[in-house]
Amino acid sequence: xxxxxxxxEKAIELFAARGFDATSVQQITDHCGISKGAxxxxxxxxxxxxxxxxxxFMKRFTTGVDRVVKESxxxxxxxxxxxxYLFTEFQRHSDFANMFVxxxxxxxxxxxxxxxxxxxxxxxxxxxxxxxxxYGTKIEKTKYELLYNIKGLLDIYSHIIFTYHMPIDANHLxxxxxxxxxxxxxxxxxxxxxxxxxxxxxxxxxxxxxxxQQSIDSEIKYLLDILTNPLxxxxxxxLNKELQKSKPSHAIIKGMLENIKSNDQCHWLIYLVQSHLEx
Amino acid sequence: xxxxxxxxEKAIELFAARGFDATSVQQITDHCGISKGAxxxxxxxxxxxxxxxxxxFMKRFTTGVDRVVKESxxxxxxxxxxxxYLFTEFQRHSDFANMFVxxxxxxxxxxxxxxxxxxxxxxxxxxxxxxxxxYGTKIEKTKYELLYNIKGLLDIYSHIIFTYHMPIDANHLxxxxxxxxxxxxxxxxxxxxxxxxxxxxxxxxxxxxxxxQQSIDSEIKYLLDILTNPLxxxxxxxLNKELQKSKPSHAIIKGMLENIKSNDQCHWLIYLVQSHLEx
DNA sequence: GTTGACACTGACCGATTAGTCATTTATTAT
DNA sequence: ATAATAAATGACTAATCGGTCAGTGTCAAC
Numbered sequence: 049x050x051x052x053x054x055x056x057e058k059a060i061e062l063f064a065a066r067g068f069d070a071t072s073v074q075q076i077t078d079h080c081g082i083s084k085g086a087x088x089x090x091x092x093x094x095x096x097x098x099x100x101x102x103x104x105f106m107k108r109f110t111t112g113v114d115r116v117v118k119e120s121x122x123x124x125x126x127x128x129x130x131x132x133y134l135f136t137e138f139q140r141h142s143d144f145a146n147m148f149v150x151x152x153x154x155x156x157x158x159x160x161x162x163x164x165x166x167x168x169x170x171x172x173x174x175x176x177x178x179x180x181x182x183y184g185t186k187i188e189k190t191k192y193e194l195l196y197n198i199k200g201l202l203d204i205y206s207h208i209i210f211t212y213h214m215p216i217d218a219n220h221l222x223x224x225x226x227x228x229x230x231x232x233x234x235x236x237x238x239x240x241x242x243x244x245x246x247x248x249x250x251x252x253x254x255x256x257x258x259x260x261q262q263s264i265d266s267e268i269k270y271l272l273d274i275l276t277n278p279l280x281x282x283x284x285x286x287l288n289k290e291l292q293k294s295k296p297s298h299a300i301i302k303g304m305l306e307n308i309k310s311n312d313q314c315h316w317l318i319y320l321v322q323s324h325l326e327x
Numbered sequence: 328x329x330x331x332x333x334x335x336e337k338a339i340e341l342f343a344a345r346g347f348d349a350t351s352v353q354q355i356t357d358h359c360g361i362s363k364g365a366x367x368x369x370x371x372x373x374x375x376x377x378x379x380x381x382x383x384f385m386k387r388f389t390t391g392v393d394r395v396v397k398e399s400x401x402x403x404x405x406x407x408x409x410x411x412y413l414f415t416e417f418q419r420h421s422d423f424a425n426m427f428v429x430x431x432x433x434x435x436x437x438x439x440x441x442x443x444x445x446x447x448x449x450x451x452x453x454x455x456x457x458x459x460x461x462y463g464t465k466i467e468k469t470k471y472e473l474l475y476n477i478k479g480l481l482d483i484y485s486h487i488i489f490t491y492h493m494p495i496d497a498n499h500l501x502x503x504x505x506x507x508x509x510x511x512x513x514x515x516x517x518x519x520x521x522x523x524x525x526x527x528x529x530x531x532x533x534x535x536x537x538x539x540q541q542s543i544d545s546e547i548k549y550l551l552d553i554l555t556n557p558l559x560x561x562x563x564x565x566l567n568k569e570l571q572k573s574k575p576s577h578a579i580i581k582g583m584l585e586n587i588k589s590n591d592q593c594h595w596l597i598y599l600v601q602s603h604l605e606x
Numbered sequence: 607g608t609t610g611a612c613a614c615t616g617a618c619c620g621a622t623t624a625g626t627c628a629t630t631t632a633t634t635a636t
Numbered sequence: 637a638t639a640a641t642a643a644a645t646g647a648c649t650a651a652t653c654g655g656t657c658a659g660t661g662t663c664a665a666c
Contacts, residue, residue: 067348069346069348069349070348072622072623072624073589073623073624073625074624075620082644082645083643083644083645083646084624084625084644084646085625085626085627085644085645085646086643086644086645087625088624088625088626089643089644093624093625094624094625104369135390135617193503196483196484196487197480197483197507200479200480200482201476201479203479203482203483203486204475204476204478204479204482205475205479205519207482208475208528212528214524214527217328220519221519223427223517224472224517224518224519226518227515227516228511228515230474231510231511231514231515232507232510232511235510236506236507236510237506237513238502238506239503240484240499240500240503241487245493248491248493249487249491305431338636350654351652351653351654352653352654353652353653353654359613361614362614362615362616363615363616363654363655364613364616364655364656365613365614365615365659366617366655367654367656368613368614372654372655373654373655557637
């Protein structure tokens with residue numbers, strides 16, 4: 049398990065510098081100080097590696113954004129925190145973010161693109177929720193436009209940061225972006241991206257949306273494999289049993305989720321269960 | 328010469344769909360219906376192909392933007408025309424734009440990245456000029472920020488158009504973007520990107536800026552090679568002689584530029600000479 | 607009909623790739 | 637100490653890559 053972590057970290061460094069296609073498995077294993085054979089003990093293929101890397105970080109960012117949006121502070125503060133969180137995370141995991149910004153990864157298989165699109169949709173959902181909290185019905189017509197304007201700003205500043213290797217003051221940048229968001233939200237009148245178009249985006253990627261229950265099952269199975277803390281293992285087991293019931297107790301579920309909250313690896317499961325039960 | 332055009336067009340189609348690295352020379356030649364050997368009669372290498380493609384389109388876009396900015400209509404109208412021009416061009420050459428948006432091309436040699444960066448700087452210069460015309464001293468502090476905010480918007484809408492293969496109403500989109508630009512220009516107070524940072528961007532790419540005179544010389548040499556219209560050939564020759572003089576006549580230069588204006592292939596030379604003499 | 611100039615072909619080359627597997631090394635159990 | 641098991645190795649394969657070049661086909665000149 050430790051081995052996988054090592055390979056992923058070292059691989060990201062190389063992917064960030066050279067891109068995915070241009071980095072060979074041999075280069076990765078050299079950089080790790082292991083043999084090529086050892087790589088294939090941890091990963092079935094090079095594709096599986098990039099798959100797991102993207103999964104790991106996208107889960108992390110998605111749950112992180114969701115956590116910020118669900119905070120119990122005033123909405124405007126949350127907007128600031130959202131920007132702050134994203135740029136702080138981008139800096140903390142600059143190699144991954146760099147890889148993601150530079151490589152558009154369109155070389156990869158369709159499945160991976162769809163997966164990325166799904167995470168993107170989850171993040172859209174969270175951001176739209178926050179925007180509704182901040183600006184209410186005022187932005188009813190312009191909310192989708194606003195969403196993409198914000199994403200445009202996020203993209204360009206990320207791009208600047210990574211192409212010029214700039215260390216930045218995330219607080220300062222977040223402050224500026226909140227001002228820009230207020231401007232766009234409060235004064236925009238004209239609309240290009242309407243609801244029909246927004247739905248169209250998501251339908252063009254017409255993959256069968258994976259059953260949430262199924263996602264939860266596989267995530268529980270995965271966690272039971274890797275978790276070591278007995279309390280956490282037991283909590284996940286109880287949670288699993290409870291979810292099988294036709295009328296699961298919200299109290300038990302909430303308690304179990306609380307038990308595993310402190311472990312980062314469990315955040316995706318928490319996010320999935322909460323979404324499933326609309327807690 | 329026709330052969331080169333064919334290869335470039337077919338190659339762009341494949342690059343747009345699969346990316347540069349993932350497209351082999353064999354695939355390109357198959358798609359053209361020619362042999363692999365014939366490819367190397369037109370291009371020294373695969374790198375030279377991508378180089379010429381990028382050169383061709385970047386010259387085209389850069390001169391196009393410059394032309395819009397130098398129009399003699401009122402500034403606000405020019406801003407609209409700028410957006411309109413860019414999105415119209417992106418649609419007209421959607422394969423190239425798609426390739427450029429998807430592939431970040433960072434796999435390629437450093438020279439090409441620097442070249443792209445130079446074109447980017449030229450476009451920044453034009454846009455900043457226009458913004459100064461539109462908003463005057465009001466945006467003195469925020470102009471660099473405004474420039475990148477605009478670029479963020481351009482990026483995200485381009486991204487949407489290409490990933491979802493949407494046909495768009497460029498007039499409508501340009502109208503919306505003009506409104507957003509006005510908002511950001513008139514009400515933004517806080518600043519993240521200041522002049523120091525902006526200069527930093529360009530210094531980080533610390534290539535020796537190629538002598539403009541040198542660029543003009545090589546462009547003239549190139550045009551004399553490919554031009555067929557006798558009037559144009561003669562005009563370029565006269566222009567060349569005039570530029571060699573210590574005190575070239577602006578009247579003659581202006582006239583010669585006018586003579587070749589109608590040929591698209593000459594626009595880059597016109598742009599270079601005008602920049603050189605600040606006409 | 608012969609010649610020379612030219613565009614064009616596709617088999618071929620060396621290099622590099624992802625992935626495999628017989629063999630060796632390390633660890634654990636007895 | 638020995639046997640049994642697991643972990644790790646790197647030479648190997650088959651495929652693909654960009655790029656080359658001896659040879660083929662075509663056409664105009666004489």
